[in-house]
Amino acid sequence: MLRLLAFASLLIVSPSLLLAQDRSRHFSQCQAIAQGLPGARYAAYHGEGLPVLNAELTDQTVRITFLGHSTFHIVTPEGVTIATDYSGWHRPDAPPMVATMNHAHSTHFTLTPEPEIDYVLHGWSDTPGEKARHEVMVRDTFIRNVTTDIRRYGGEEKDGNSIFVFEVAGLCIGHLGHLHHELSEGHYTEIGRLDVVMVPVDGGLTMGADKMSRVVKRLRSSLVLPMHRRGPPIETFLAMFGPDFEIRFAEGRGVDVSLSSLPKKPTILVLQGL
Structure with missing residues (x-):
C-alpha cells in the first residue's frame, strides 16, 4: 500500500513539470515520478489541475x-x-x-x-x-x-x-x-x-x-x-x-x-x- 500511495494519484509534483510533459507527444511517467523524488510531497489529492495518475487506472x-x-x-x-x-x-x-x-x-x-x-x-x-x-x-x-x-x-x-x-x-x-x-x-x-x-x-x-x-x-x-x-x-x-x-x-x-x-x-x- 505504501508504494501505491507513494507513486499513484497521491503524489503531488510541480504543475509546471506536468504541463511541460503534456505538451510533448509522449512522455515517461515512470521517469517523471522517479525524478520527482525525494522532493515530492505526499498528500491526498483534492485540488484542481493535473494529478500524476488517474485514480481509475x-x-x-x-x-x-x-x-x-x-x-x-x-x-x-x-x-x-x-x-x-x-x-x-x-x-x-x-x-x-x-x-x-x-x-x-x-x-x-x-x-x-x-x-x-x-x-x-x-x-x-x-x-x-x-x-x-x-x-x-x-x-x-x-x-x-x-x-x-x-x-x-x-x-x-x-x-x-x-x-x-x-x-x-x-x-x-x-x-x-x-x-x-x-x-x-x-x-x-x-x-x-x-x-x-x-x-x-x-x-x-x-x-x-x-x-x-x-x-x-x-x-x-x-x-x-x-x-x-x-x-x-x-x-x-x-x-x-x-x-x-x-x-x-x-x-x-x-x-x-x-x-x-x-x-x-x-x-x-x-x-x-x-
Missing part, C-alpha cells in the same frame, strides 16, 4: 504470461499484445501487435518476424555506432528502451541490448533483456521506476546471481519475474535475497497485475515453465 489489469526462455506475452487493458525478446521459438496463440528483441543470441531475436506484427522493435541499432531509440505509443501503452552493452567473442557490442519499459495502466513494467553488466546511475535514471521487472537468472550467461541480485535490489520493484534460466537451479538466485523479499511459486504461467494489486512487500514470483 489503479484497478486496470495487465496480464503477463511466461511463454519460455525470456519471452513474456503482455496483454494490456485496451488489448495491446506484446511479446518480449521475440525469436519465434516461443509464440503466443496469435502474432503479437508488438515484438521487442535483443541481439545477444538467436533465441532473443528474429530477422523474419510474421508480417502481422505491427511493431518490431530491435534493441540494437541497425546503424553502426548509434543507439537504438524507441518511444512508441500503441493505444494505452507507451514503450521505450534503455540500451546496455553485450559481450561478444573477442570484445563487446556496445548498446546491443535494450531494457524495454512498458508504461500502461499506471504501471511501469521493465524487461532487462540479455543484461551483461551492472547498471550505472545513468542507466537507473533513464529507467526510472519499475513496478514489475523481468530478470534473467541463468547464473552467468548474462550475469552471476550476486551481480544480478544487486540490480534487482537497486531497482526496488514490487514484483520480480525471473526468466532465462539455463543450468543453475532457481534457488541459486533466490538465495541472494533476505527477509526484505517474499518468494512465491505460482501455480500457472501467468499473473494479473494492477496498481492496486501490487504486493506490499517486494515479491519474487516464479512462474510455471521457468
